[in-house]
Structure formats: structure tokens, C-alpha cells
Amino acid sequence: MAEQSSAVASQAAHFKEVFYKIRAEVNKMMVGQSDVIDGVLTALLAGGHVLLEGVPGLGKTMIVRCLSDAVHLGFSRIQFTPDMMPADIQGTMVLTETEGGGHELNFQQGPLISNLILADEINRATPKTQSALLEAMQEKQVTVGSRTIRLDEPYCVMATQNPVEQEGTYPLPEAQLDRFLFKLIVGYPEEHEYGDIVDRTTGSEEVVIDPVATGADILSLREIARSVAVPSDTKSYAIKLVIATQPQSKYAPESVNKYTLLGSSPRGVQGLMLAGKVQALLNDRFAVSTDDVKKIAHDVLRHRLILNFQAQASNVTTDTLIDDILSHVKTPHAVN
Amino acid sequence: MxxxxxxxxxxxxxxxxxxxxxxxxxxxxxxxxxxxxxxxxxxxxxxxxxxxxxxxxxxxxxxxxxxxxxxxxxxxxxxxxxxxxxxxxxxxxxxxxxxxxxxxxxxxxxxxxxxxxxxxxxxxxxxxxxxxxxxxxxxxxxxxxxxxxxxxxxxxxxxxxxxxxxxxxxxxxxxxxxxALVFEPEQPEEDQTQDEILLLPDHEDAQLPNYGEEERGAHEAMELDTPVPEEQKKTKIRKGEESLSSDSNLTEAQEATSTPREAMQTGLSGTASQQNQPGQANSSVSGQGDPEKKEDQEARAKDPSKKKDSKKKEPKESDKDESASGIAGGKGTGSGQQSSSSEMLEQNFRSKTDDFDDDVDQESDDEEDEEQESASAAKPMLNQKKAPVDRRLAPSGVSNEENEQANGRGGAGGLKKTRGVAAMLLGVPMPDKLRSQVNIGRIKVQRERAVPVPNQVTNIESEDRGEIDESVGEFSRPEMKPWLSDVVKNYFTSLRQESSP
Structure with missing residues (x-):
């Protein structure tokens, strides 16, 4: 038992080590935004996709670029525009000339077929093009015509969107939002961070990000994360939290009943568990605790709650509702 | 572990x-x-x-x-x-x-x-x-x-x-x-006896309340001086007419009001037929209301069930009393309250004289209620009844001054009720579903026969275009690469060879 424990402990230590190495590489370029970087890395190691929301100029795209450099994975960036078609991102059949002078139709793969996808300003694409991502994100495959292409693991879509410039945008459908593990809010940097940003971006010194992990490393780290134990109390707590997001449910607080149109799907629990496992490993534990679940609850559930008009009129956000849920749903075996 | x-x-x-x-x-x-x-x-x-x-x-x-x-x-x-x-x-x-x-x-x-x-x-x-x-x-x-x-x-x-x-x-x-309904406090024996003494005409020990001369005089004066509004008087008189059967009763009531004590004595010693005349009975005790009323109230306080009954009867009795007091008021004699007390006394008296049978008393009460209902409740709002609606339709623009409701409608409010073809037409103008477009109504298609007319065609003879004097300009001819020109040349050569026999 001791050997088994020490092996698991070394795996957990390796996990933590790689995590912090990648973070350190990304931090060479990025100043601040530690929560966002941790979130992106957590999602990558948990096997989920990330939606980054923030106003322009906060480094959303930069984070993903740096991450792709640090993990040495195939990277492609798609700048979504309203006239983009599914074939533009998935790929299409192209007539090519053969060596013998003949012609044949070949599949020219789109930028979606890679490891790390940066879907920049995803809400600028039409729903038709946005939906082209659904299959890739959930089933990790792309179907064009009669051809289905299995995507290489690790596969991670990191999308960005601007919450302010809403004109000429197409809000992401619920089905697509649900497929993102995290929705991270990128905020403005702190005052003391501005100086570093200026130095790093306007100085003559070029920042070089070294790859510290490969795709295989990421896959092995994912395996470690999935092995983390989950006590039944923590599981039931996560389930209660997700049920509490559904209006008129058993655990829903009054505010959820009043302001929510749609609650989280079971994907929410999956997200809470996967991200909770990564959190447990980062905190030197081998089992997920309720505190881990609480910590990532906002990031996991934020985009899964669809608010009604009354909430929008009252300036109620999903974060306030999640706060309500966290205070309403009792942790297991609480005595007060 | x-x-x-x-x-x-x-x-x-x-x-x-x-x-x-x-x-x-x-x-x-x-x-x-x-x-x-x-x-x-x-x-x-x-x-x-x-x-x-x-x-x-x-x-x-x-x-x-x-x-x-x-x-x-x-x-x-x-x-x-x-x-x-x-x-x-x-x-x-x-x-x-x-x-x-x-x-x-x-x-x-x-x-x-x-x-x-x-x-x-x-x-x-x-x-x-x-x-x-x-x-x-x-x-x-x-x-x-x-x-x-x-x-x-x-x-x-x-x-x-x-x-x-x-x-x-x-x-x-x-x-x-x-x-409280089950355990209503029973009346003390003394009170019951007193009631019986008061109400039974044949009882020898009956002691009537003895008014002093001054007290009685003041009481009568109060009755006479009580002002009654003119309209109320009219209403009361009308109700009185409905409730009372004849003018003789009215006269008797007036007389009885003027001499209450005598009337009381008469009432107490009178025959059953005399007692059964309501007008008489009402008026006979109206003058000496207060002492009797006190006793009656005491009796009611002691007997909650009676109190309840009396409460039930109150509105009806008040109607009846109003009729009685209306008579008195019309003549300037009684008041409503006094009549009410006299009415109750009369009822009690009548019931006691009928062998003191409770069942019979109940029946008589019920009968009275029915009578009262027939007088007042059966035809409510009778005075407000309006003239029947004229169903004849007046021509538009011509107002029917005699009857404002002569609008052809079945009654106040509601939809227009008509008969015949008019009912099938849309009475309420409906806006067109398409805005800014007037409904053109029914489209009538009429077929007409027309004779085909041949087109008149004029022939134009062709003319010679003549020669072109000027150059047509240069045609752009892309220069082909040698290998491409060879390909084209070979292509057309082979095509010609294939087509040639």
C-alpha cells in the first residue's frame, strides 16, 4: 500500500510540476491574469474547452498563443467573421492535378484540424459556422461530406469573445456554450502590472517561450487527473449545486427561480468533477473536496445559466446567482 | 490502516x-x-x-x-x-x-x-x-x-x-x-315567570309597568315631536299600504298611538281576533315602548338563542316596523323603534296566547317571514324598475326621446341583438389586417367575350450594309508559351485527323 501511495504521490507531484512549468512559461509573456492562466491550464489538463470573455486588448489571444508555444502542440488560429462558412474551418474537397496530368478531388483540411485551436471572436461567426465546431468539440471529429476525420488528442478549443461589441455578432447557442468547460472572464490588469506590460511589449528584448511539455505529456497528465478519487459527499454536493441552477428545482434558491430561464445540464457536474480533480492535485490531495468544487463553481457554471429578461432588466448576473446557490446549498455534514 | x-x-x-x-x-x-x-x-x-x-x-x-x-x-x-x-x-x-x-x-x-x-x-x-x-x-x-x-x-x-x-x-x-350554541345559559326561573306574567292576558298576577303621569306625558311628547323626513314618510306610507290591509287599521293604529296605555290594556284583554290584526297590535303598544323594550332586551340578553332569532328577524321586523311607524309618522304619532318593540310584544303575546306552543310559534314566525319576504324581498328594486326596452330600431340619427333605451338592443349593455340577415353582417367595423390598405371588398369577376384581332405586320426589306472603311482595331491575342502552343497545335491536329476519314 505504501508503494502504491508513493507512486500516486509521485504522479501527483509530476502533474503539479508540469502545470507550474507551463504556467511559468506563459508568465514570461503574460503579466498578471494568473486566475485566467490557471483556468486555461486547468481546462487543458481536464480535457475541456475554454471560452475567454473580455474587452479587446486584455491579452486573451496572447494567453492562448503563449500556451500553444509552451506545450508544443499543433496550433491554429481562426479569426471568425460573419461571412465565414463551415467549409472554411472544417475543410473542403479541392480539385487538384495529379502527377500524370489527371485531376482528382482531395480533402483540404481546415484550421479546425489541429491540437490547440484559437477561435478568435467566435461570436462574430454565423450560427451555421459556430455549429461546425460542435462536433469537433464534443466528439473530437470532423465530418465533411462522407468523410469523418478523427482529431488528434489533445484537442482543445479556446474561444474568445468580446462582451461589449455586440453589434454584428451572433450569441453562441446554448448547445455550444454547454460544450465549454470553463467560461473565464478576463479583467483589466492591476495598476502595478501595467509597468511590466509596457516593458515586455515595447522593449527591445524579445520574449522567447520554450516548450516544456508535449502532447503526450498533456495526455498523461489528463489520465492522472481523471484518476483522482471523489468521495460520495463531494459528488452529491456537486450534483446539488447543478440541480440548484435549474429553476423550480428542489435546491434552487429563490433568486434562481426568479431570474433563471434555463439551468445547467449534467455536463455541469462533469465539469465540476473534472476541474475539481485538477484542483485537488494542485492542492496536494488525492481526493476532491467540497472546497475544490466551490472554487471552480463560478467558472464551470457561469455560462450554463441562461437568464431571463427580468434578470437582465435587474442587472442580475450569473455570478451573483451562483453566489446565491453556493450560500443556499449546504455543504455536506455542515453543523451550522 | x-x-x-x-x-x-x-x-x-x-x-x-x-x-x-x-x-x-x-x-x-x-x-x-x-x-x-x-x-x-x-x-x-x-x-x-x-x-x-x-x-x-x-x-x-x-x-x-x-x-x-x-x-x-x-x-x-x-x-x-x-x-x-x-x-x-x-x-x-x-x-x-x-x-x-x-x-x-x-x-x-x-x-x-x-x-x-x-x-x-x-x-x-x-x-x-x-x-x-x-x-x-x-x-x-x-x-x-x-x-x-x-x-x-x-x-x-x-x-x-x-x-x-x-x-x-x-x-x-x-x-x-x-x-356557545349548545350551552346557552338557561333563563332564571324568575325571569321566565315575569315574562309570562307580562304577556299572559289570563294570568291574574300580571303586573304591567306602571308609568307615572309625567313620564307618560313626556314619552308621548317624544313620539309626537320626533321629526320624520318627508321622503321617508312617503316611502313608509307606501310600504304601510302594502303591509296593512285596510285604512281602518291605520285609523285604529292612530287611535291606539294616541292612547297607548289604554291600547295596551285593550291588547292584553282583547280577543284573539283583535290581536291578530297587525295594525292594531302594532299601534296598540307603540306608545309604551320603553319599559317593554327594556324587558324585552333583558329577556334577549338572558336567552342567546332568542337573541339570535331576534337578530335574524331584525331586518324583516324593521321593515314591518317601518311600515307601522310610517303610518304613525304620517300622522305624526309613533317612531320606528317603539313600533319595533310593540311588534315584538305583539308577537310574543300572540304566541303565548296560542297555548304557548313553541312549534306553533316557530311556524307563525316562519309565516311572518314569508309574508315579509313576499312584501319586500320577492320583488326587490321594484321602485327602480324601468320601462321595458323598446326593441324597435329607430332610424340612425333620430333619437328616441321618449325612451332612451329604444336602441334595438335586448337590454342594457351587451352585444347588439338583431334578427334576420342583419344579424349575419358584421356589426363592428374591423380594421384591415394589412395596414394602410383599404379592404377592396368582394372582387367580382366578369367574363366577356372578345373577338381576336389580327396584328398588322409591315414587311421590311433587307438592305446592304456596305463596306467597312475603317480598321476594326487590334484583337488581343495572348502570347502563348511555346509548349502551350505546341499542345494546342497538337490538339487541333489530332482532332482534325480523327474527324477526317
């Missing part, structure tokens, strides 16, 4: 002892859920017993009203206290809850709880085994930890079924009311 198990057991025991207050709270919260039902029991039984007593006219309920109310409150309270006490003394604290106490105290992030769960499993995964191993040092630390004072919230009262509590109160109120 064994040591960890032992430590966890000890921690669970310690935590369980420490959390007695929590057990108390949990017991209270459970008890709150049942308090509503418990509170309902006694009032429900009380109401059932009271109804039974009302039906069978027996006394079964052993407690008084006050004691019943006290018990209604006391039973749920005692239940709650007992339950909480049992919870406090024998309440079971969950093992995980006890361990969670140490997890929180030492900020172990559920390590002890997780280890306790995993250690009970037959087969554990490597990570579960690691979690158990991880908990061993923390469990040892917890063994030496002294728990601080924890804040335990007050028992939540969410589970209280307030509707049951309110229901219990309502049931109690119903029971008390039913009790």
Missing part, C-alpha cells in the same frame, strides 16, 4: 459528544414539521364533540373553554419540548458529521471524511489508497486537537406547517362557537 481506523472511531465519538447541541437542533427541526399536525388534533376532536353535543343535546366534553384553549396551545409545546429533549439525550450524530467537525477545525479539506469513506471499501483505487495514507498524520493531529466553540444556528422553522396551525385556531374558534 488499523491505527487510522481507531483514530477515526475515536474522533467520531468525540465529535458526536460535542455535537449534542446539533442533535438538539436537528430534533427541533424535525419536530417543527409535526407541530402543525399535533396542534390540529385537539381542536378537531373538540369541534367533532361539540357538533355531537349540538345534535344530541348532551354534554360529553369534559374540559371548559379556557382549559381547551390552554390545552390546544400546550400540547404542541410539550410535544416540541419532549422531542427536543429526546433528541438531545439520545440523538444520533452522523459519523461523517463528527469527522467533518475536525476537518473544518483543522482545515483538512475533507481529508478525514474521505479517508473514512475509502477505508470502508473492499477495493480501493490507488488514489483512494493514497487519500487514506494522506489522512493518517492528519488524524493523529486531530486526536490532539481541542475543539473550539462552534456556532450552531437556531433551528430553522421552515418546516412548520403554518396552515395547520391556523387551521387549528379556526377549528378552536368553531368549537367555541358551537359550544
Amino acid at each position: 488499523g491505527e487510522l481506523q481507531k483514530n477515526l472511531d475515536q474522533l467520531a465519538t468525540r465529535g458526536s459528544r460535542y455535537l449534542r447541541r446539533f442533535a438538539f437542533k436537528e430534533a427541533m427541526e424535525k419536530a417543527w414539521a409535526s407541530v402543525g399536525w399535533i396542534a390540529l388534533i385537539l381542536p378537531a376532536v373538540y369541534v367533532i364533540v361539540q357538533i355531537y353535543e349540538l345534535i344530541t343535546a348532551t354534554t360529553v366534553w369534559p374540559l371548559g373553554i379556557f382549559l381547551t384553549i390552554v390545552c390546544t396551545i400546550l400540547i404542541p409545546v410539550v410535544f416540541l419540548a419532549l422531542w427536543a429533549l429526546i433528541g438531545f439525550l439520545f440523538g444520533h450524530i452522523d459519523r461523517q458529521t463528527s469527522l467533518a467537525l475536525f476537518d473544518r477545525e483543522l482545515r483538512l479539506k475533507d481529508r478525514l471524511q474521505a479517508a473514512d469513506e475509502f477505508i470502508r471499501k473492499d477495493q480501493t483505487t490507488p488514489f483512494e489508497t493514497a487519500a487514506i495514507s494522506d489522512a493518517i498524520p492528519h488524524a493523529q493531529d486531530a486526536m490532539q486537537t481541542r475543539l473550539g466553540k462552534i456556532e450552531i444556528a437556531r433551528p430553522a422553522m421552515d418546516a412548520v406547517k403554518w396552515q395547520h396551525v391556523i387551521g387549528a385556531l379556526v377549528l378552536l374558534a368553531i368549537g367555541v362557537t358551537a359550544h
Whole structure:
């Protein structure tokens, strides 16, 4: 038992080590935004996709670029525009000339077929093009015509969107939002961070990000994360939290009943568990605790709650509702 | 592993002892859920017993009203206290809850709880085994930890079924009311005798209230001086006409009003036929209302059932009284209140003289009620009845001044009711569904026969275009690469060869 424990402990230590190495590489370029970087890395190691929301100029795209450099994975960036078609991102059949002078139709793969996808300003694409991502994100495959292409693991879509410039945008459908593990809010940097940003971006010194992990490393780290134990109390707590997001449910607080149109799907629990496992490993534990679940609850559930008009009129956000849920749903075996 | 198990057991025991207050709270919260039902029991039984007593006219309920109310409150309270006490003394604290106490105290992030769960499993995964191993040092630390004072919230009262509590109160109120109906205080013997003395004409010991001369005079003056509004007088007179059968009664009433005492004596000593004339009876006692009224009120106060009956009758009686007082008022004699008292006296008197039979009395009351209803309630709003609506349609623009409601409608309000083809037409103009487009109405298609007319065609002869004097310009000819020109040349050569025989 001791050997088994020490092996698991070394795996957990390796996990933590790689995590912090990648973070350190990304931090060479990025100043601040530690929560966002941790979130992106957590999602990558948990096997989920990330939606980054923030106003322009906060480094959303930069984070993903740096991450792709640090993990040495195939990277492609798609700048979504309203006239983009599914074939533009998935790929299409192209007539090519053969060596013998003949012609044949070949599949020219789109930028979606890679490891790390940066879907920049995803809400600028039409729903038709946005939906082209659904299959890739959930089933990790792309179907064009009669051809289905299995995507290489690790596969991670990191999308960005601007919450302010809403004109000429197409809000992401619920089905697509649900497929993102995290929705991270990128905020403005702190005052003391501005100086570093200026130095790093306007100085003559070029920042070089070294790859510290490969795709295989990421896959092995994912395996470690999935092995983390989950006590039944923590599981039931996560389930209660997700049920509490559904209006008129058993655990829903009054505010959820009043302001929510749609609650989280079971994907929410999956997200809470996967991200909770990564959190447990980062905190030197081998089992997920309720505190881990609480910590990532906002990031996991934020985009899964669809608010009604009354909430929008009252300036109620999903974060306030999640706060309500966290205070309403009792942790297991609480005595007060 | 064994040591960890032992430590966890000890921690669970310690935590369980420490959390007695929590057990108390949990017991209270459970008890709150049942308090509503418990509170309902006694009032429900009380109401059932009271109804039974009302039906069978027996006394079964052993407690008084006050004691019943006290018990209604006391039973749920005692239940709650007992339950909480049992919870406090024998309440079971969950093992995980006890361990969670140490997890929180030492900020172990559920390590002890997780280890306790995993250690009970037959087969554990490597990570579960690691979690158990991880908990061993923390469990040892917890063994030496002294728990601080924890804040335990007050028992939540969410589970209280307030509707049951309110229901219990309502049931109690119903029971008390039913009790009041069943156990109405019986009239003292003396009072009953006095009533009989007063009302029985044949009773020799009958003692009538003896007014002094001055008192009587003042009383009469009050009656005469009481102003009655003109309109009220008219109404009363009309009602009086309806209620009274003849003018003779009116005259008699007037006479009786002028000499109340005599009339009283007459009434008391008169025959049954005389007593049955309402006008006479009403007026006969109207003059001496006050003393009689006092006695009547006393009798009513003593007898709640009578009081209720009298309450029921009041509005009807007042109608009747109004008729009587209207007669008196028209002549400037009586007042409504006095007539009311005289009416009651007359009723009592009449009933007593009819062999004092209660059933008969009840019947007579019912008959009177029916009479009164036929006089007033059967045709309500009779005075407000309007002329029937004229169904004839007046030409538009011509107002029917005689009858404003002669609009062709079936009555006030509602939709237009017409008959025939007019009913089938749309009475209310409906806006077009397409805005800014007037409905063109029905489109009528009419077929017409037309004779085909041949087109007139004029022939134009062709002309010679003549020669082109100027150059047509340069045609752009892309220069082909040698290999491409060879390809094209070969292509056309082969094409020609294939086509040639």
C-alpha cells in the first residue's frame, strides 16, 4: 500500500510540476491574469474547452498563443467573421492535378484540424459556422461530406469573445456554450502590472517561450487527473449545486427561480468533477473536496445559466446567482 | 490502516459528544414539521364533540373553554419540548458529521471524511489508497486537537406547517362557537315567570309597568315631536299600504298611538281576533315602548338563542316596523323603534296566547317571514324598475326621446341583438389586417367575350450594309508559351485527323 501511495504521490507531484512549468512559461509573456492562466491550464489538463470573455486588448489571444508555444502542440488560429462558412474551418474537397496530368478531388483540411485551436471572436461567426465546431468539440471529429476525420488528442478549443461589441455578432447557442468547460472572464490588469506590460511589449528584448511539455505529456497528465478519487459527499454536493441552477428545482434558491430561464445540464457536474480533480492535485490531495468544487463553481457554471429578461432588466448576473446557490446549498455534514 | 481506523472511531465519538447541541437542533427541526399536525388534533376532536353535543343535546366534553384553549396551545409545546429533549439525550450524530467537525477545525479539506469513506471499501483505487495514507498524520493531529466553540444556528422553522396551525385556531374558534350554541345559559326561573306574567292576558298576577303621569306625558311628547323626513314618510306610507290591509287599521293604529296605555290594556284583554290584526297590535303598544323594550332586551340578553332569532328577524321586523311607524309618522304619532318593540310584544303575546306552543310559534314566525319576504324581498328594486326596452330600431340619427333605451338592443349593455340577415353582417367595423390598405371588398369577376384581332405586320426589306472603311482595331491575342502552343497545335491536329476519314 505504501508503494502504491508513493507512486500516486509521485504522479501527483509530476502533474503539479508540469502545470507550474507551463504556467511559468506563459508568465514570461503574460503579466498578471494568473486566475485566467490557471483556468486555461486547468481546462487543458481536464480535457475541456475554454471560452475567454473580455474587452479587446486584455491579452486573451496572447494567453492562448503563449500556451500553444509552451506545450508544443499543433496550433491554429481562426479569426471568425460573419461571412465565414463551415467549409472554411472544417475543410473542403479541392480539385487538384495529379502527377500524370489527371485531376482528382482531395480533402483540404481546415484550421479546425489541429491540437490547440484559437477561435478568435467566435461570436462574430454565423450560427451555421459556430455549429461546425460542435462536433469537433464534443466528439473530437470532423465530418465533411462522407468523410469523418478523427482529431488528434489533445484537442482543445479556446474561444474568445468580446462582451461589449455586440453589434454584428451572433450569441453562441446554448448547445455550444454547454460544450465549454470553463467560461473565464478576463479583467483589466492591476495598476502595478501595467509597468511590466509596457516593458515586455515595447522593449527591445524579445520574449522567447520554450516548450516544456508535449502532447503526450498533456495526455498523461489528463489520465492522472481523471484518476483522482471523489468521495460520495463531494459528488452529491456537486450534483446539488447543478440541480440548484435549474429553476423550480428542489435546491434552487429563490433568486434562481426568479431570474433563471434555463439551468445547467449534467455536463455541469462533469465539469465540476473534472476541474475539481485538477484542483485537488494542485492542492496536494488525492481526493476532491467540497472546497475544490466551490472554487471552480463560478467558472464551470457561469455560462450554463441562461437568464431571463427580468434578470437582465435587474442587472442580475450569473455570478451573483451562483453566489446565491453556493450560500443556499449546504455543504455536506455542515453543523451550522 | 488499523491505527487510522481507531483514530477515526475515536474522533467520531468525540465529535458526536460535542455535537449534542446539533442533535438538539436537528430534533427541533424535525419536530417543527409535526407541530402543525399535533396542534390540529385537539381542536378537531373538540369541534367533532361539540357538533355531537349540538345534535344530541348532551354534554360529553369534559374540559371548559379556557382549559381547551390552554390545552390546544400546550400540547404542541410539550410535544416540541419532549422531542427536543429526546433528541438531545439520545440523538444520533452522523459519523461523517463528527469527522467533518475536525476537518473544518483543522482545515483538512475533507481529508478525514474521505479517508473514512475509502477505508470502508473492499477495493480501493490507488488514489483512494493514497487519500487514506494522506489522512493518517492528519488524524493523529486531530486526536490532539481541542475543539473550539462552534456556532450552531437556531433551528430553522421552515418546516412548520403554518396552515395547520391556523387551521387549528379556526377549528378552536368553531368549537367555541358551537359550544356557545349548545350551552346557552338557561333563563332564571324568575325571569321566565315575569315574562309570562307580562304577556299572559289570563294570568291574574300580571303586573304591567306602571308609568307615572309625567313620564307618560313626556314619552308621548317624544313620539309626537320626533321629526320624520318627508321622503321617508312617503316611502313608509307606501310600504304601510302594502303591509296593512285596510285604512281602518291605520285609523285604529292612530287611535291606539294616541292612547297607548289604554291600547295596551285593550291588547292584553282583547280577543284573539283583535290581536291578530297587525295594525292594531302594532299601534296598540307603540306608545309604551320603553319599559317593554327594556324587558324585552333583558329577556334577549338572558336567552342567546332568542337573541339570535331576534337578530335574524331584525331586518324583516324593521321593515314591518317601518311600515307601522310610517303610518304613525304620517300622522305624526309613533317612531320606528317603539313600533319595533310593540311588534315584538305583539308577537310574543300572540304566541303565548296560542297555548304557548313553541312549534306553533316557530311556524307563525316562519309565516311572518314569508309574508315579509313576499312584501319586500320577492320583488326587490321594484321602485327602480324601468320601462321595458323598446326593441324597435329607430332610424340612425333620430333619437328616441321618449325612451332612451329604444336602441334595438335586448337590454342594457351587451352585444347588439338583431334578427334576420342583419344579424349575419358584421356589426363592428374591423380594421384591415394589412395596414394602410383599404379592404377592396368582394372582387367580382366578369367574363366577356372578345373577338381576336389580327396584328398588322409591315414587311421590311433587307438592305446592304456596305463596306467597312475603317480598321476594326487590334484583337488581343495572348502570347502563348511555346509548349502551350505546341499542345494546342497538337490538339487541333489530332482532332482534325480523327474527324477526317
